[in-house]
Amino acid sequence: MGTDRILILASAACAYPGADAVGQAHLSYPANTFVLRVPSPVVFPESFYYDSFEKGIGGIIVMSCGVECPYEGAYEKLAARIDRVSLGLKEQGINPRRLKLTSICTVCTKSFLKEVADMNSILAYEGAET
Amino acid sequence: MNSEEVKIGVYICHCGGNISDKVDVEKVAEDAGNLPDVTVSRTYTFMCADPGQELIVEDIEKHGLNRIVVASCSPSLHETTFRSAVVRGGLNQFLYEHVNIREQVSWVHASTGEATAKATTLVRAAIARVRHHEPLSLIRVGATSRALVLGGGVAGLRAALDLAVYGLPVTIVEKSSRLGGQVAEFGTVFPTGESGAELVRTLVRDVSALEEITVLTGARVTGATGYVGNFTVMVEQERGDGSTEDLEIPAGAVIVATGSRPYEPDMGEFGFGQFPEVVTLPDFIQILNETRADGDLTVNGKMIRRAAFIHCVGSRQIEGIQKPKPGRPLNENCSRICCTATLKAESDLIEKFPGVFVYDLYRDIRTYGRNHEEIYERASRDGVSFLCYEPATPPVVTMAAPDDTGNLLITVKDNLTAGMEIEVAVDLVVLAVGMEPADVGPLAESLKLPAGADGFLQEVHPKLRPVEMAVAGVVLAGTCQSPRDIEESCASASAAAVKVAGLLTRGHVDLEPYVARVNADRCEGTGICLSQCEYDGALKIVESVIDGRAIRKAVVNEALCTGCGACVAVCPTRAIDINGWTLDQFEAMVDAMCADPVEVASD
Ligand SMILES: Cc1cc2nc3c(=O)[nH]c(=O)nc-3n(C[C@H](O)[C@H](O)[C@H](O)COP(=O)(O)OP(=O)(O)OC[C@H]3O[C@@H](n4cnc5c(N)ncnc54)[C@H](O)[C@@H]3O)c2cc1C
Ligand code: SF4
Numbered sequence: 151m152g153t154d155r156i157l158i159l160a161s162a163a164c165a166y167p168g169a170d171a172v173g174q175a176h177l178s179y180p181a182n183t184f185v186l187r188v189p190s191p192v193v194f195p196e197s198f199y200y201d202s203f204e205k206g207i208g209g210i211i212v213m214s215c216g217v218e219c220p221y222e223g224a225y226e227k228l229a230a231r232i233d234r235v236s237l238g239l240k241e242q243g244i245n246p247r248r249l250k251l252t253s254i255c256t257v258c259t260k261s262f263l264k265e266v267a268d269m270n271s272i273l274a275y276e277g278a279e280t
Numbered sequence: 281m282n283s284e285e286v287k288i289g290v291y292i293c294h295c296g297g298n299i300s301d302k303v304d305v306e307k308v309a310e311d312a313g314n315l316p317d318v319t320v321s322r323t324y325t326f327m328c329a330d331p332g333q334e335l336i337v338e339d340i341e342k343h344g345l346n347r348i349v350v351a352s353c354s355p356s357l358h359e360t361t362f363r364s365a366v367v368r369g370g371l372n373q374f375l376y377e378h379v380n381i382r383e384q385v386s387w388v389h390a391s392t393g394e395a396t397a398k399a400t401t402l403v404r405a406a407i408a409r410v411r412h413h414e415p416l417s418l419i420r421v422g423a424t425s426r427a428l429v430l431g432g433g434v435a436g437l438r439a440a441l442d443l444a445v446y447g448l449p450v451t452i453v454e455k456s457s458r459l460g461g462q463v464a465e466f467g468t469v470f471p472t473g474e475s476g477a478e479l480v481r482t483l484v485r486d487v488s489a490l491e492e493i494t495v496l497t498g499a500r501v502t503g504a505t506g507y508v509g510n511f512t513v514m515v516e517q518e519r520g521d522g523s524t525e526d527l528e529i530p531a532g533a534v535i536v537a538t539g540s541r542p543y544e545p546d547m548g549e550f551g552f553g554q555f556p557e558v559v560t561l562p563d564f565i566q567i568l569n570e571t572r573a574d575g576d577l578t579v580n581g582k583m584i585r586r587a588a589f590i591h592c593v594g595s596r597q598i599e600g601i602q603k604p605k606p607g608r609p610l611n612e613n614c615s616r617i618c619c620t621a622t623l624k625a626e627s628d629l630i631e632k633f634p635g636v637f638v639y640d641l642y643r644d645i646r647t648y649g650r651n652h653e654e655i656y657e658r659a660s661r662d663g664v665s666f667l668c669y670e671p672a673t674p675p676v677v678t679m680a681a682p683d684d685t686g687n688l689l690i691t692v693k694d695n696l697t698a699g700m701e702i703e704v705a706v707d708l709v710v711l712a713v714g715m716e717p718a719d720v721g722p723l724a725e726s727l728k729l730p731a732g733a734d735g736f737l738q739e740v741h742p743k744l745r746p747v748e749m750a751v752a753g754v755v756l757a758g759t760c761q762s763p764r765d766i767e768e769s770c771a772s773a774s775a776a777a778v779k780v781a782g783l784l785t786r787g788h789v790d791l792e793p794y795v796a797r798v799n800a801d802r803c804e805g806t807g808i809c810l811s812q813c814e815y816d817g818a819l820k821i822v823e824s825v826i827d828g829r830a831i832r833k834a835v836v837n838e839a840l841c842t843g844c845g846a847c848v849a850v851c852p853t854r855a856i857d858i859n860g861w862t863l864d865q866f867e868a869m870v871d872a873m874c875a876d877p878v879e880v881a882s883d
């Protein structure tokens with residue numbers, strides 16, 4: 151395993167139930183995925199992302215509610231932060247595609263699977279590079 | 281964290297075999313049991329069953345546990361169940377951590393070895409987090425003693441009457457100019473044969489007699505704000521002179537009873553819109569009611585001698601056979617009421633006009649309810665001629681030849697005669713249209729009410745919390761949730777009323793304590809957090825003078841903070857956290873996820 155671990159920051163109102171919906175449909179995806187349930191991913195400071203990569207997380211998918219976010223203005227702040235961290239990662243020579251912001255709704259099972267598959271192919275590519 | 285010795289109890293659920301068929305639960309429990317401060321680690325067949333919950337209660341008492349972790353199904357199902365067990369054991373409910381190893385592990389991963397390794401890691405992460413949990417108190421806020429019922433059909437009326445009996449004031453907001461919904465338009469209703477209009481009259485009379493109930497007709501919701509116990513619903517009501525009046529209605533809870541509407545067939549679907557002799561079932565019921573029995577039955581000026589009813593129009597749709605309407609999904613479900621309603625209409629027709637010959641073209645007959653089967657038998661006795669079609673070869677409606685016995689020709693491959701192609705000429709085609717959800721409007725958008733893939737509003741769980749929505753304080757009544765008959769609509773309305781009464785008769789509601797809190801020792805009063813907070817008054821900087829020096833500290837107003845955490849991310853000294861969701865906890869979990877990988881046993 152090592153750097154192929156994917157951290158999923160899932161909003162409690164949308165993305166977490168979305169991940170549950172994938173399970174209820176008995177669809178399948180790789181087991182290198184670890185979901186953290188959070189009220190809103192806006193809570194994480196920039197340092198959280200850098201530290202997580204430092205600790206050995208391979209990829210981070212931020213699954214927010216997007217425009218459906220129950221909290222005023224939280225999505226916009228989150229998106230701006232992810233943009234800044236992506237630039238920072240690039241400066242550090244880390245592939246910014248290892249961090250992805252996306253919106254997942256409570257029934258978005260296909261999008262959930264696609265995001266996980268996409269991140270896994272990015273990590274596989276990285277793995278082949280190094 | 282408090283200084284007492286941490287004693288953690290860990291419970292891994294088999295969920296029958298739902299989890300243990302994929303995850304080696306004994307191995308997960310063994311791994312957890314070897315971690316520091318884990319006093320008890322066990323597995324059980326069904327943790328949510330009484331004996332499972334009792335394990336937790338007994339272990340807390342016997343071993344002095346002060347932190348509990350349960351790895352089972354999704355927290356949406358049983359987090360509250362296990363919290364209540366923790367409370368029965370004498371602990372604060374927030375000293376509990378839930379791990380989802382069913383929906384997010386055993387049901388989604390193919391390999392037993394990998395599923396077991398992932399479950400082990402997730403349990404380790406939960407143990408890392410639970411150490412940081414602190415006792416928290418629910419935030420008690422006053423609740424408005426009034427319920428708002430949106431929609432005044434039978435479900436809305438039933439719910440309002442029940443609430444008034446519990447002594448709660450109710451406001452019914454009905455968009456049309458009259459109460460009663462669809463039922464008011466039916467003649468007699470199955471299975472009792474009583475008059476729909478009379479049923480509605482009785483309900484409306486009872487509603488009018490109660491001073492607890494205020495009725496607003498010709499009224500539409502334009503928006504809503506607030507949360508359980510304290511919603512404000514904005515309503516625009518038409519006045520007699522054509523102008524409108526804006527109202528703001530405070531409500532502690534909202535019952536959504538917006539009902540359904542009949543599916544409108546597409547242009548040309550079974551000849552609808554193309555031939556005037558093709559009508560929908562609700563239209564036909566009205567025509568039949570309005571026609572006197574001593575004359576002839578005429579539709580659009582033509583006398584009806586033969587009629588055909590086609591089932592499942594707009595219901596049980598199949599991808600590749602039917603096309604969805606723009607912006608709507610296919611309706612794959614059975615609308616449930618149309619079979620019985622169709623058979624009843626057929627008998628009503630024959631009994632009122634004995635000369636009319638009736639064909640019934642069905643896919644399946646689903647007279648599922650109590651006493652509905654009698655209606656099927658009655659139609660058979662009345663001489664209805666049944667033809668059974670396959671979904672892939674639906675009946676085709678065309679213009680009949682001028683010398684035919686009817687105006688329209690129906691061609692159908694009939695299963696009852698070994699797939700023979702049969703042609704029947706008729707004067708009238710009645711489409712048994714299914715149910716579509718009504719438009720709930722701006723209330724759904726403002727309060728973010730979830731709907732299922734079929735567009736009907738969605739309950740939290742069909743069995744465990746069948747009338748509550750995920751949005752606390754909003755409950756469902758009647759056919760806005762799914763197709764159902766009057767009896768079922770009223771049953772769910774009464775259930776919704778009890779839920780609301782239970783919530784509002786206490787005069788207060790307890791909110792989750794997940795709001796921001798400031799560590800005053802760390803706070804330097806920079807106020808950066810304020811710049812991020814979108815909620816007026818949730819955060820402020822308070823100045824005080826200590827030892828002659830002015831000290832500035834951020835202070836949270838718990839009733840106004842929503843716990844979004846926008847402030848947390850920017851505090852340079854990490855002085856702000858969300859109760860129960862601290863950055864320390866998230867970091868501890870990531871550490872556990874990155875620790876030495878769990879060995880994966882080959883399958
Ligand atoms: C053809 C047909 C025949 C049927 N026959 C029978 C029968 O014989 N026996 C039986 O038991 N059941 C029968 N049913 C089922 C029955 O009609 C429903 O069970 C019943 O109408 C459900 O009541 P409701 O209050 O949920 O919805 P509705 O009757 O649809 O009432 C909803 C009300 O909400 C209002 N509303 C909608 N949207 C809004 C909004 N956004 N804001 C404010 N107000 C709104 C509507 O104007 C309406 O007054 C039949 C159904 C059909 C289609
Ligand atoms: S109730 Fe009967 S007519 Fe209606 S959708 Fe179900 S099977 Fe078809």
Ligand code: SF4
Pocket residue numbers: 795796812813814815818819836840841842843844845846847848
């Ligand atoms: S958590 Fe959100 S609502 Fe609460 S103080 Fe911080 S920014 Fe404001």
